[in-house]
Every structure is written in structure tokens, then in C-alpha cells.
Amino acid sequence: MTERKLIVSRRKLLRVGALGAGGLMLSGCDSLNRSEGFRSLLEGAEDLHKGFQRLGGEGALAREFAPSDMSPVFRANGNREIADSAYRQMLAGGFADWALKVDGLVEKPLVLPLAALQSLPQRQQITRHDCVEGWSAIGKWQGPQLSRILDMAGLKPQARYIVFHCADRFGSTPYYESIDLIDAFHPQTILAWRMNDALLPERHGAPIRLRVERQLGYKHAKFVMRIEARDSLAGLHGGKGGYWEDSGDYAWHAGI
Amino acid sequence: MSEAVTSDHFKGGDFVRRHRLSTRIWHWINAVAVLVMLMSGLMIFNAHPRLYWGEYGANSDPAWFEIGSNADGQGLVKIGDATIETTGVLGVWTDSEGVVKKRAFPGWATIPSNYSLADARLWHLAFAWVLGLGVVTYLFWSLLNGHLWRDIRMSRAELHPKHVWHDISEHARLRFPTGAAALKYNILQKLAYSGVLLVLLPVVVVTGLAMSPGMDAWMPWITQVFGGRQSARSVHFLCAFGLVAFFLVHIAMVVLAGPINEVRSMITGNYRLPKDREEG
Structure with a gap:
């Protein structure tokens, strides 16, 4: 008798459980998705990814490819042109009047014209660009290593992040990105002014674009105008270290 | 499975201990993880609903x-x-x-239901740890405690086409093993469970890692084994649909075999052996 009761109640329990599980899956995930606490729990995984990848791969080089591996067409994404008249004037003039500013927590702020960047020792690399959306394209990039420019400016000991301020905007919000010093001093981290054996075209971020090869596409800031060394990302725009990080909740460390 | 699988004094209607605690715990953790990974993965796919072979691939x-x-x-x-x-x-x-x-996949199939690549990635990349660590731990544990060897290993006789065909035709007539025979997994179960545990789940985890640019720099062979990042993405998607196929058959079999008894055995470990058909 007691056993039968137990079975009936279990049966009921299972039925309620099954119905509940179905309902929970449909609406529960959306409300969990809106919950601040749950989101911050999920966001905790970003530190796990970064920690795991740095565990054994801190100095690893991204794979480099042969010219025959290159994509026939390299898809341009994000902002492909800039309406700002000052930019358009510089573009028309071949960026002869343009200069990259390097400032913030540096001993010696720099103003580097394009010709100065072009006359520094160059690194050329054929790498795969992986967009957060899922597609990939292989292209050839050339430019000076970021580490060389940072060494020229001399980072102050408090500097922990390198921020890239860009000329492109989404609405009124300027694009920007940031990386830490491990990625900033990585040998494949370059400021590319050449792409696929030609001057970097506007749609890919002329005059220079950051290449930070072990991370997803949105970290590769285009139209870089100014590089700033900082001790913290707080207080800058949305405080999360990048346009998509601020506006779309993308991970700051985009290694996966 | 029961510790007394070899004894044949069990008959239909008897209660036996069926699934080990490790199996029961992992089963439910994995069920949640796979469902979340699938639904958030479909949303990620919606951001670029195309698949390619090779290293690169775009519009x-x-x-x-x-x-x-x-x-x-x-x-x-x-x-x-x-x-x-x-x-x-x-x-x-x-x-x-x-x-x-x-959009490619409809809202009822995705997490979240409204388009958000960023949110889907939050879910997918967090639950990836649950899925990945769960699979690795359970595989390791099942090797150590003999579960794979004792319950999943297939004998030559079982793999004989005649035997496999016999089991398929029995299943097609919805005639499932009863009494003591139901203590052991039949060959179709062994094939399905080993396919999921030893092929689909490990490959879905590894192809997930293969898509990470950070992992590709550290361990490029993971990506290269699949023939490139876009190939790995295609295999990842195919494995996910292999898991969906398994899930649908699995649920159908549970329903046909007696859902209460089956679900109870995966929660409490108590399984009531099915009676012979004559016993009713």
C-alpha cells in the first residue's frame, strides 16, 4: 500500500517535472538571460578561457599560411567607409598629412606619420582572420610591430593596457579596442598599413589597422588614429575596453 | 548496470540496481549541457548561416x-x-x-529566443566548460570503474551482421528485451551509447576548441586534423545534429520502453525488469 502511494506520487512528480522542464526551457532561458546574476556567472567563463589559453599558449604564434592558401576575396566587415570630411580629405591625400598619436602612460609621447611607420622594420604575415560571426578569411598583412612603437615611446610601469582609438563610429559612438601587454608585445601584433601586397584599403581600415592574430576580428581595430597606454579600462567610454564589449556584451578577451 | 549482470535468477518484475551514481549524475548534467549548447549554438549559427570546407570561408x-x-x-x-x-x-x-x-533557426529553438550573437556566445562558451569537463571526467571515470569495458564493449558475436539485423527487426516490431536479458545493453544500445560517448561528444568538444583562434595558435594540430577551421565548424555542426538524432531516438525508446521505469532508473538507480510478453 505504501509502495503504491509512493509510485503514484513519483509518477505525478515525473509528469510535473517533465512539463515543468519543457516550460522552463522555453521561457526560463530568456528570463535567466536577463538576470544580472546569471549573466555575470556566464561571463566568468571568459576569465577561464583567457587563463586556460595563457596556461600553455601565452607565447604561441598564430599559424601563418602560404600565398596559395589566401582567400580570393577578403570580406570587409564593420564600418567600411567613413563619412567624416577630415578623414576623407586625408584619404584623398594618401594620408600624407596624417600621423598616429601615441600617448597616455608613456615616457615620450609620439606623433608618427605614415612614412615613419613605413620606414620602421616591417613584419609580414599571412594569417587567418576569424570573425565572431563564424566566417574566416586568409590575408597578407604588413606593418611595424606594435612592441617596437611601444618601446620607442617607453611605457611607464603603471601601464597595463594599450587602447586603440579609431576614426570610425557607430552612430555617435566611436570605435575603440584594447589589449593587454602580453598581446601588445606579441611578435605578430602589428600595425598593418599593407594588405595583400597593396596599401590597406578604406574598407579594411586605412591608414592602419591593428592585427592581434590570436583573437577574433572585432579586436583588430581599423582606422587607428591614436594609441593610448592606460592602467585601467574603467572610465573610458563604457568601461569594458571596446565598442562591442560596451554595446553588445562581447567578451573582452576574444580568444574563442 | 547491475553488479549482478551475470546471474540469471532475475525475472521480469524484479527491481534491480541499474545505473551507477556516476552515470546518473553525469547523465543529467550532460542532458542540460547538451540542450543549452545546442540551442545557443543554433543562435550562433544564425549569425553566419553558411558552412564551408577548408581553412577559410566567407560570403x-x-x-x-x-x-x-x-x-x-x-x-x-x-x-x-x-x-x-x-x-x-x-x-x-x-x-x-x-x-x-x-533568420536561419526559429526563436523556439534558440537561446536566447531573440537574435543576439553576444548572449548566445555567453551561454555557449560557459556551458562548454560543463559539457567538456563532464565528458572528460565521465570518460575517465568509466574507464577506471570498468563501465566501458563491462557494459559498452561489443563482442564479435554481437557485431555479427545477423545478430545486429535480428536486434533491428526486433526493435522495429517494438519487441524489447525482457527479464534478465534486459539487464544488459543490447547491441543497438551499445552502438548508440558508444557512438555518443566515444565519437560525437568528444568530437563536438574538440571541434569547438579547433575554432578558437587562441587554441589554434597553441595547438594548431587540433584545427589541422579536421582540415582547417571552417571544416572544423562544419564537423561541429554535423556532430551537433548527430546528437539531436540520438536524442530523438533516445526519447522515443524511453517512451516506448516505459518512461516512468526508465526515468526512475536514471534518477534513483532502481530499475524494474520488464516482464515477458506472455506474463503481460
């Missing part, structure tokens, strides 16, 4: 699989040269508020 490159729509508002799935109309389900569908959406 101007040929895709072997694509979910999209045409100017007439028809949802279309393209596989190789074949095009299938899927209006209402894939490519073009109506959301819960009656708005027509042009």
Missing part, C-alpha cells in the same frame, strides 16, 4: 550548406546542389509575437 566562397531566404519570402535550405523549401521553420518563420523573421 564570396562556396558554401556546402546554407540556410537562407529568397526575394519571394521563401525559407530555403541548400545542401550541395539541392535546395529545399523550409518556409515557416528555417530561413523564414514567424516569432511568438507574429512578426516574420528572416
Whole structure:
């Protein structure tokens, strides 16, 4: 008798459980998705990814490819042109009047014209660009290593992040990105002014674009105008270290 | 499975201990993880609903699989040269508020239900740890405690086509093993469980890692083994659909075999042996 009761109640329990599980899956995930606490729990995984990848791969080089591996067409994404008249004037003039500013927590702020960047020792690399959306394209990039420019400016000991301020905007919000010093001093981290054996075209971020090869596409800031060394990302725009990080909740460390 | 699998004094109707605690715990953790990974993965796919072979692949490159729509508002799935109309389900569908959406997978199948690549990635990349660590731990544990060897290993006799065909035809007639025979997994169960545990789940985890640019720099062979990042993405998707196929058959079998007894055995470990058909 007691056993039968137990079975009936279990049966009921299972039925309620099954119905509940179905309902929970449909609406529960959306409300969990809106919950601040749950989101911050999920966001905790970003530190796990970064920690795991740095565990054994801190100095690893991204794979480099042969010219025959290159994509026939390299898809341009994000902002492909800039309406700002000052930019358009510089573009028309071949960026002869343009200069990259390097400032913030540096001993010696720099103003580097394009010709100065072009006359520094160059690194050329054929790498795969992986967009957060899922597609990939292989292209050839050339430019000076970021580490060389940072060494020229001399980072102050408090500097922990390198921020890239860009000329492109989404609405009124300027694009920007940031990386830490491990990625900033990585040998494949370059400021590319050449792409696929030609001057970097506007749609890919002329005059220079950051290449930070072990991370997803949105970290590769285009139209870089100014590089700033900082001790913290707080207080800058949305405080999360990048346009998509601020506006779309993308991970700051985009290694996966 | 029962510790007394070899004894044949059990008969239909007897209660036996069926699944080990490790199996029961992992089963439910994995069930949640797989479902979340699938639904958030479908949302991630929606951001670029095309699949390629090789290292690279973007809109101007040929895709072997694509979910999209045409100017007439028809949802279309393209596989190789074949095009299938899927209006209402894939490519073009109506959301819960009656708005027509042009996205690959519909809102009822994705996490979150409204388009958000960022949110889907939050879920997917966090639950990836649950899935990955769960699979690795359970595989390791099942090797140590003999579960794989004792319960999943297939004998030559079992793999004989005649035997496999016999089991298939018995299953097709919905005649499942009863009494003491139900203590052991039959060959179709062994094939399904080993396919999931030893092939689909490990490959889905590894192809997930293969897509990470950070992992590709650290361990490029993971990506190269699959023939490139876009190939790994394709295999990841195919494995996910292998898991969906398993899930559907698995649920159907549980329902047909007696859902209460089956679910109870995966929660409490107590399993009531099915009676012979004559016993009713």
C-alpha cells in the first residue's frame, strides 16, 4: 500500500517535472538571460578561457599560411567607409598629412606619420582572420610591430593596457579596442598599413589597422588614429575596453 | 548496470540496481549541457548561416550548406546542389509575437529566443566548460570503474551482421528485451551509447576548441586534423545534429520502453525488469 502511494506520487512528480522542464526551457532561458546574476556567472567563463589559453599558449604564434592558401576575396566587415570630411580629405591625400598619436602612460609621447611607420622594420604575415560571426578569411598583412612603437615611446610601469582609438563610429559612438601587454608585445601584433601586397584599403581600415592574430576580428581595430597606454579600462567610454564589449556584451578577451 | 549482470535468477518484475551514481549524475548534467549548447549554438549559427570546407570561408566562397531566404519570402535550405523549401521553420518563420523573421533557426529553438550573437556566445562558451569537463571526467571515470569495458564493449558475436539485423527487426516490431536479458545493453544500445560517448561528444568538444583562434595558435594540430577551421565548424555542426538524432531516438525508446521505469532508473538507480510478453 505504501509502495503504491509512493509510485503514484513519483509518477505525478515525473509528469510535473517533465512539463515543468519543457516550460522552463522555453521561457526560463530568456528570463535567466536577463538576470544580472546569471549573466555575470556566464561571463566568468571568459576569465577561464583567457587563463586556460595563457596556461600553455601565452607565447604561441598564430599559424601563418602560404600565398596559395589566401582567400580570393577578403570580406570587409564593420564600418567600411567613413563619412567624416577630415578623414576623407586625408584619404584623398594618401594620408600624407596624417600621423598616429601615441600617448597616455608613456615616457615620450609620439606623433608618427605614415612614412615613419613605413620606414620602421616591417613584419609580414599571412594569417587567418576569424570573425565572431563564424566566417574566416586568409590575408597578407604588413606593418611595424606594435612592441617596437611601444618601446620607442617607453611605457611607464603603471601601464597595463594599450587602447586603440579609431576614426570610425557607430552612430555617435566611436570605435575603440584594447589589449593587454602580453598581446601588445606579441611578435605578430602589428600595425598593418599593407594588405595583400597593396596599401590597406578604406574598407579594411586605412591608414592602419591593428592585427592581434590570436583573437577574433572585432579586436583588430581599423582606422587607428591614436594609441593610448592606460592602467585601467574603467572610465573610458563604457568601461569594458571596446565598442562591442560596451554595446553588445562581447567578451573582452576574444580568444574563442 | 547491475553488479549482478551475470546471474540469471532475475525475472521480469524484479527491481534491480541499474545505473551507477556516476552515470546518473553525469547523465543529467550532460542532458542540460547538451540542450543549452545546442540551442545557443543554433543562435550562433544564425549569425553566419553558411558552412564551408577548408581553412577559410566567407560570403564570396562556396558554401556546402546554407540556410537562407529568397526575394519571394521563401525559407530555403541548400545542401550541395539541392535546395529545399523550409518556409515557416528555417530561413523564414514567424516569432511568438507574429512578426516574420528572416533568420536561419526559429526563436523556439534558440537561446536566447531573440537574435543576439553576444548572449548566445555567453551561454555557449560557459556551458562548454560543463559539457567538456563532464565528458572528460565521465570518460575517465568509466574507464577506471570498468563501465566501458563491462557494459559498452561489443563482442564479435554481437557485431555479427545477423545478430545486429535480428536486434533491428526486433526493435522495429517494438519487441524489447525482457527479464534478465534486459539487464544488459543490447547491441543497438551499445552502438548508440558508444557512438555518443566515444565519437560525437568528444568530437563536438574538440571541434569547438579547433575554432578558437587562441587554441589554434597553441595547438594548431587540433584545427589541422579536421582540415582547417571552417571544416572544423562544419564537423561541429554535423556532430551537433548527430546528437539531436540520438536524442530523438533516445526519447522515443524511453517512451516506448516505459518512461516512468526508465526515468526512475536514471534518477534513483532502481530499475524494474520488464516482464515477458506472455506474463503481460
